[in-house]
Amino acid sequence: MKRLAVLPLALAAAFGAHAATTTRYLIISENQKQIGEQVVERLDDGLTKVRFIFKNNGRGPELTEQFRLGADGVMTEYSVKGNSTFGAVVDEQFSRKGDQAEWKSTSEQGRKTVTGPATYLPLNSSFEVVSMTITALAKNPGGKLALLPSGTLSQRELDQVEITSASGQKQTVRLLAQTGVGLSPSFFWATAGDQPRLFGVIMPGFANMLEEGWQAAAPALAARQKQAENKMLTEVAAKLQHPLTGLTVVRNARIFDSEKASVGQASDIYLLRGRITSVQPAGSPVREADNVIDAAGRVVLPGLFDMHGHVDRWSGALNMSTGVTSVRDMGNDNQQLQAMLDETAAGKLLAPQVVPAGFLEGESPFSANNGFVIKDLKGAKDAVDWYAERGYPQLKIYNSFPKAILKDTVAYAHSRGMRVSGHIPAGLRAQEALDAGYDEIQHINQVLLNFLVKPDTETRNLNRFVLPAEKVADLDFNSKPVKDFVSYLAKKQISIDPTLSAFAFLKQRDGDINEPYVAVEAHMPPDVARGFRVGTMKIDGDAQLKRYEKSYAKMVRFVGILYQAGVPIVAGTDDIPGYTLHSELALLVKAGLTPAQALQVATRNGARYTRTSHDRGSITSGKLADIVLVDGDPTKNIEDVRKVAAVITRGFLIYPQEIDAALGIAPFVIGAPQVIKAATPVAAAYGGGNDGARARIEGSAGKHD
Template sequence: MMRPSRSLAAVLLALCASASQAAVDSYSVMENGAKVGSLTADRKGKAVDIAYAVSSNGRGPKLKEQLVLGAGGMPSSWQINGNSLMGGDVQESMAYQDGTLRWTSQADSGERKLAAPGLYIGNDTSPWALGMYAQALLKAPGLKLDVLPAGTLSLAKLRAVPLKHNGRALKLTAYVISGVTLVPKFLLLDDQQQLFAVLDDSLLVRGGFENHYQELKALGDALAGEYLASLQQRLAHRFDGTVRIRNVHVFDPASGQRGPLSSVTYYRGVISTVAPEGSEMEAADKEIDGKGGTLVPGLHDMHAHNTAWSGLFYIAAGVTATRDMGNENPRLLELSRRTEAGELAGPDMIRAGFLEGRSDYSAALGFLPATLEEGKRDVRWYADHGYRWIKVYNSMNPAWVAPLAAEAHRLGLGVLGHVPAFATPDQMLEAGYDEVTHINQLMLGWLLKPGEDTRTPLRLTALSRAADLQLDSAPVKHTVALMKQRNAGLDTTLSIVEQLMMSRTGEVAEGAAAYLEHLPIGYQRYRKRSYIKFKDDAEKQRYADAFAKVLETTGMLHREGIALWPGTDDPSGFLLHREIELYVKAGLTPAEALKIATLECERHFGRDQQYGSIERGKRADFLLVPGDPLQDLSLLHRIGMVVKGGVVYYPDQIYSAINIVPFGGDK
C-alpha cells in the first residue's frame, strides 16, 4: 500500500486538527416537559456562531450571535442581533482591539482601556454565555472575577453529577454562578468543561438528552434547595421565648392610622401584647429596638409565580404571603411544604390552579386538558390539593369556561384568569369569573377589534390604544356594572405593565430607580432596555399616554368600589413596592394602598382573624421601616427587619448573601 507523502500527511494532520476544533453543539429549551426553543453553537476554532430562539406563551427571544474568543477564553468580539422577549430590537456589539474594549447595547455604551481582554457580560445573550463565563471563572483565582461593564462574578463547585444515558455514564459537575442576573444560576459542565445544561425554570439541555428533563429538573430543584436551606440556617433568627420590639409606631390598616410609640411582644409566632411604649411590662427574653420606626403588617403579592429563590426576595421585601397564579404543580406543592416546615425562607403560598387550552401558543404550566371532562377532573384535583382558585389562561376554549367555573364553584373554589383569545372580559364575567387577572386583560375588552389574537404579544402592545380611551364610554360602563353585579375584582399588576410600556433603551425607568443600582450588573442592564420595538418618538409618547390612562382607569375602578389586588408577576419583591406606589399615583392615599396590600388581601383569603394587622392573638407577620411610610412610601425599599411567623430576618443580611448591595435599612 502506498504511503502518503510527508506533505500530504501534514495536510491530513492539519485537516484532522481543524476538524477536531470544529463542532456544532445543539441544545433544547424545555418547560414543563415540552420543548419550547433551541440553541445551536457552531464552533470553528475560536469563532462561535450561535442561533437561539424560544417561543413560549406567544413570546420569546430570537437571537443570532457571532463571537470570537481571545486570550484566556475571554470574548474579543461579540455581535448580537435579533429580538428580545417581547420583540424589542437587539443590536449589541463589543470588541477588544489595541488595548481598548468598546461596547454598545440597548442598556449602555462605552469604552475601557485594558491591558488584556476582560470578561464582558452581554446584555441580551443566549444561555450559552453562562458556559463561557463559567469557563473563564474556572481559570480565575478564587473562582472570582471582576467583569465589564461593572460588577463581580463568582463560581462555586457544588458536586459531581453522574448521568446514565443509553447504557453509559456521563461525568458532569454542578456549579452555581452568581453576579450575572438577579438569581444565581445552576449549571452542569461535562468532563471537557463544556456546557451541558442550565438548570433554570426554562431548562436548557444538550440535544439528545431531552428525555432526562424530569431528572434534571429535580436536580435543579435539589441543588437550589440545598443551597437555599444553608442560607436559611444562617439568615433566619429564631427565639424560643418572648420577643419584644420596642420604640415603634404601629400602622393599623383598619383605621389607616400610624399609632403612637408602642412595644409589640410576641411568643411562639403569635402576638401577645401591643402596649404604649413605657408601659409597665415584664422583661422579654429578647428585646429589639425599633428606633422610632414603623411596624407594618406583612405585605402581599397577589400575582406570584413562586420559585425556590423567590422566597428570599419576598421575605427581604416584607412580603409574607403570596397568591401563586400558575406553576408546575408538584414543584409548587413541595416548595410550599418545605417553606411551611421552615426549611426554606418564603411567604405563605395561597394557590390558584393553572388551566390552559392546547394551541401553538400554550403556556407550559399546570394542566392542559384535551377535553372538557379532563378539565373538570383537573379542577377536582386542584380542589383536593388545597388550591383556592382556578386560573384560566389564553388558549382555553371560551365555551368551556362556564362549565369549568360551575365545577369550581361547586367545590368552593374561586375562578379568575386571563381572557381567552377571541373572548371578552364581559363574556368571562358572565361565564363565572370572580376576578380578572391583569389590568391589560380587562382593558383590552374595550380596545381590541374582533378576531385579534391575544395569545401573542398583542395582549400587551394593543394597550397603546388606551391613549384614546374614554372612560365614560358605554363599553367601559357596561364592564364596570357587570363587575359590580358579580362583586368581581381585578388583580392589577400595574408594576409589570409599567415595566413593559415605559421601558426605554439606555434609561433607568422611574419604577426601578430606587433599587436598580444595588442589583447585579446583568439585571441592571436587562432593565435598561426597551421591551417593545418603538417606531419613533411619537409611538413612545403614545405608550406613555396609554400608561397614564391605565393609572386613570385604576383610580376610576377604585372609586367605583371594584376590589383591586396588588400583584407583580415578578419574583424579585421589588416590584410589589412599586405596585403600592402606583396605586397612590392612581389616586389612592398611601394608607388606602397599604390597607389593600395588608388587611384587605387577608380578608380576600379569609384569614383576617389571624393575619393582616398587628393585634393580640394574630400571627407575628410584619416589617419594620425606618420612618413613616404614610409620608414616604419609598421607605419600603429600606426595610430594616421582617418577622415571618415569629422568625426574624434582616434584609441587609439577605442581600449581602446573594450578591445584592444592601439598602442600609436601620435595624
Template sequence: MSGRQRRASWLTVWLGAWLSAGLLVLATGASAREDRVQIHGNPAGTQTLTQPEPGLTVVDYRYNDRGRGDVVQARWRLDAQGLPVWYEAEGNDYWKVAFRERFERVPADPGGLARWANRIETGETRAAGFYLPANPPPEFMGVLARALLKAPGRRLPLLPSGAAWIEGDERLGTLRRVSLRGIEFTPVPVWLHDNGDTAAVVDDWFEVLDDAAAPQLPRLQAAQQAAAQAWHAELARRHTRQPAGALLIRGARLFDPVSLTVQAGRSVLIRGERIVRVGADADVTAPPGAEVIAAAGRFLMPGLWDVHQHFSNVDGVFDLIAGVTSARDMANDNEPLLARVKRFDAGTELGPRVTLAGIIEGVGPLAGPTDVKVSTAEQARAAVDWYADRGYAQVKIYSSFSPALVEAVADRAHERGLRVSGHVPAFTYARAFIEAGADEIQHLNFILLNFFPEVQDTRTRDRYTVLADRLSRFDLREPRFAEFVAFLRERHTVLDPTMVVLEGLFSGEPARAAPALRPVVQRFPAVVRRRLLSGAVAVPPGQEAAYAQALPGLLRMLKALHDGGVTIMPGSDGFAGYSLHRELELYAQAGIANAEVLRLATLTPARVLGVEKDRGSITAGKLADLVLIDGDPLASMSDIRRVWRTVKGGRVYDPAALEQALGLSSP
C-alpha cells in the same frame, strides 16, 4: 402567568434581558450541532452552532414563547485562555426589540485595548477580563464556564464590570456540575460532559440540553434542587432570629387598616407565632426574659401581601426583605412549588405564607408553559379536583383556554370551595368571562379590552401592545364604562391590576432598568445590575404620543374602578418585593389615599382570600406577621421601601442583612 418573563426564574429572566444565559458548546471538530430549547418540557426553539473555520464560532439561536422570544445571530473568537478577543451579534430580544453588539481586543494595540458597544453601554479598557455580552446567545455561558476552569483560582474579572468564579464542582455519573458565582444572586449550575462540552443548563421552567443529556434531565433537576435547598437552608439558618421567649415591640406608631388610623406609643407582645396583646406602651409589661425591639417611633403595620407571584429561586428572600409576609402564587410548576411552600412554612427556606392558585390552560401553539392543558369539560373538572385535593385556594384560567369550558371550571371550582380567576381567554371578553363564573381578573388591560371586542386573539403580546392605541380612543366618562363598573361591583368581581407590569411596558425603555427597580438597581451586584438594564417593549414608530399617555390613562381607569367600589388587590407579577412597593406607589400616584393603599395591601387580600381570622391587621390572636418601616408611608408612599424589620410568625428578619447576603450594597 403574565406575558412578561418571570423574575422568579433566573434563566427565564435572562431570556428577556440577556437573551438567556449561556449554555451549549460545539463538540470539538464538529461542523454543526443543534441543541434543543424547552420551556417546562415543551419544545420552544433551537440553538445551532457551526465552525466555518478554525477558531470561529457562529451561533443561530431562536425560540418562541407565545409570539415572543429571542432571535440572535452571533460570531466570536477566543484566545488560548478562552477569553473573547472578538465578538459580534445582532437580533432581537424577548419583546422583539432589535439590538446590535460588538466587542474587540484591538490587535495592533500593545496594551491590549478592548472596545465594546451595545444598546446599554459603550466603553473601552486595557484591563484583562472576560467580556460578557449584553445580549449573548446561550452558548456563551459554556464559554465562560470553560474559561473559569482554566483561570488561576478559577476566578476571572468580567468586562465591563464584576467578577465570576467557580464555587462548586461535582460529578453525577458522566456529567459534571460546575456552579458559577457572580452571575446571579445564587449559584448558577452548568452541566459539562467529560470532554468539557456543555451538556445542559436548566431551572424550574427553562431547559437547554443536548441529545445526550436529555434522558438524564430528571436526575439533573433533582441534583440541582438538592444543592439549591442546602444553600437556602443555610441562608435561613443564618438570618432567622427566633426569640427564645416572648417578643415585645415597644414604642411604635401602629397603623390599623380597619379604621385607617395611626396610634403612637404602642406595644405589641408576641408569644410563639401569634400576637397576644396590643396596647399603649404603659399598659403592656415585658414578661421576664422577653426580647424587646425598640421601635423608636417607627411605623408598624401588618405584613404586606403580593397577590401575583410565580415563585422561584430567591423570590421568597426578596419578599421578606420588602416586608411581604403573605403572597399568592398565580401559576407554577406544581410539584416543586408545593415542596417549596412546605420549606417556607418550616423555615428551611426564606419566604412568605403562600396561597396557591393553580393554572388551567387550553391547547394550541400559543398555550402557556404548563402541564395542565385541557380540551374537554371532563378534563377541566379533573384539573380543578387535582388542585382542590392539594389545598389550592383557587384556579387560574389562562389565555388559550376555551371560553366554552369556563362555566364547567367555575361550577366545579365553586363546588369544591375554590375561587376562579385568570386572564380573559382569547376570543371572549371580560363581561362574558365573569358571567360564566369568574370571581377575579388578572391584569387591568383585560378590563379595557372589554370595550374593544375586535381585539379577539389575546394569546400574544398584542394583549398589551394594542392597549396604547385603544386607550387613546376611550373616554372613561362614557356611560358604558360606568355601567361596567357597576356590573363589576354588583358581581363582587376582584381585580388584580398588576400596574407595575403595565408601567414597564408603556413607560419602560429597552436600555434601562424597569421603573420598579430604578431606586434599587444600582445596589445590585454588577452583573445582575447590567442584565436588568434591558427588557422593555420598544415604542412603535408613530405611537410615541399614545404610549406616553398610556400609563396616565390606566391610572385614571384604576382610580375610577376603585372609586366605583370595585375590589382591588395589589400584585406585582415582577421582580419580587421591590415591584410590590412600586405597585403601591402607582396606586398612590393614581390618587388613591395612602391609607387606603395600605389597606389594599394588608387587610383586603386577607378578607378576599378567607384568612382574615389570622392575617390582615395587628390584633391579639392573629399571626405575628408585621413590618416596621423607618419612615411614614401615609405621608409618602415611597417610604414603604424603607423596611427596617420584618416579622413573620414571630421570627425576625433584618432586610439590610439579607440584602447584603445576596450581594447588594448598602443604600
C-alpha cells in the same frame, strides 16, 4: 428561566461551510414539549455562531449571535442581532483590541481600559456565552473572571454524575454554580475534562435545555441539582432567619391599622410561637419576656401581600427583605410548588407564606406550560379536584383555555369552594368571562382589552400587549360602555389585580430606566441595574413612544377610577419580587389613592382576597405575627415603605440589611432595632433604636453565624 427570559436566542437554520463542530441543544418544557433550541457551530477559523429560539406563552426571544475568543479563552469580538421576548430589537456588539474594550447596544455604549482576562457580559445572548465562561473559569485556579462593564463572575463545582444517552453512550457531567450575575446563583451542567463546556441547563418547574440525544438524563440531573440547591438554601435560611423563642415583646410601635388606614398611638405587641398574643399601650409591664425589641417609635405594618407572584426557591430573600410576608402564587409547576410549601413550613427555606392559585390552561400552540394543560371539561374538573384537595383557595384560568367549557369549569370550581380569576381566554371579552362567573381579573391590559377586541382578535400572542399600548390612548373613559363596565365591576365586587408595575415596560424606550426601577437602581448590583435600561417593547420613533406613554398613563388613571368607584383593588407584581411591590404601591398613589389607602390594599385587601383575614392583614391578637418595622412614615410618603428595618414572620426575626449584604444590594436602612434578651434589664431596650453601629445582643446576625 431567568436566563431564558433575559437572554434571547435564535432560529436553527443551515450554517455556512467550513464547520468544525456543531452542537444542538433542545429546550423541553416540563410537560415534554419542545419549546426551543440552540444550535452552536464552531468554525475552523475560530468563529462561533449560535442560533436559538425559545417560545412559550405566545412570546419569546430569537437571536443570531457570533463571537471569537482570544488566547486567554475570552471574547475579543462579539455581536448579536434579533428580537427580545416582547419584540424589541436586539443589536449589540463588543470588541477588545489589546487593552481597549468597546461595546454598544440599543440601550448603552461604553469603553474601558482593561488588563488581563475579562469577558463582556452581553445584555442579550444565548447560553453559549455561559459555555465560554465555564471554559475560561476552569482555567483560572481562583475560579473568578472579571466582567465588562463591571463585576466578577465566580464558579464552583457542586456535584458530578455519570449519565447515559439514548444510544447508550456514557459521560460524566458536573454541576456548577455561578455567582456574580443577577441576584441568585445560576446552575449549569458542564462536561468534564480540561476543556469543559456547557452540557445543559435544568430550570426546575419550567424546562430543561440539554444536548440532543441526552434528554433522558433530565430527571436524574434535576434530582441531583435540587439536592445541591436545597443544601445551599438551608444554609442561607439558617444564617438569615433568627428564631424568636419564647415570649417576645415589640415595644413602642406605632401600628398601622389596616381597617382604618391610619397609624395609632404607640403600642407594645406581644408575640409567642409565631402569633400575636396581645396588643397593649406602650409602656405596659412586661412579665418574664424572653426577647424585647425596641421599635423606637417606628411605624409597624402588617406583613405585606404580593398578590401576583410566581415564586421560586431563590426569590424568598427579596420578599423578606422588603416586608412581603405573604405571596399569592399565580402559576407554577405543581410539584415544584408543593415541595417549596413543605420546605417553607419546615423552616428550611427563606420564603414568605405562599397562598397558591391553581393554574389551568388549554392546549394550543400558544399554551403556557404551568399547572395543568387540559383538553376538555373532564380534564378541567380533574384539575380543579387536585387543587381543591390540596387547599388551593383560587383557580387561575389562562389565555388558551377552551371558551366553550369556561362557564361549567368556573361553576365546578365554585362548587369546590374556590374563587376563580385569570386572563381572558382568547375569543372572549372580559365581560363574557365575568358573565361566566369570574371573581377577579389579572392585569390591567386584560381589563381594558374588553373594549379593544373582536371575537376573532388573537390575544395569545403579543397583541395582548400591543393593542392596549396602541389604543388605550384614544379610549374614552366617560363613554357609556366603559362606565357601565366599571359599575358592573363595583356592583359584583369583582377584584382587579392590575400589576401596573409589570406593565410599565409598555412605554420604556431603550436606554431609559423603567419607571418601577428608578427608586432601586442605585441600590442594585451594577449588572442588575444595567438591565433596568433595556427596553422590552418594539417602539418605532418618538410618535409611537408618546402614544404608548399616553396609553400607560391612562391605564394608571383607570385603576384610580376603578378604586373610586368601589371596585376592589389588590397589589401584585409579576416582576422582581418585593421591590416592585413597593413600586406598585407608588403607582397606586399615582392613580389617586392616598399612601395609607395603598398600604391598606397591600395588607387588608391582600388578606381579604386570599381568604386569610382570620390570621393575616392586621396586627391583632390571635393573628399570625407577620409584622414589618419601617423607618419614616409610609402613610404620608409611600416611598418610605422601602425603608424596612426588620421583619418578623413564622417565628423568625429577619434583618433586610443582612440579606442586602448577601446579595450585593446597598441597603435602604442602615441600622436595625435592637434585641434584648431576658437576662438584660428591659429598660436597656430604649437605648436608641436606629444606631446601626450599636452591637445587637444575641439574636443579631453576628451571634447566629
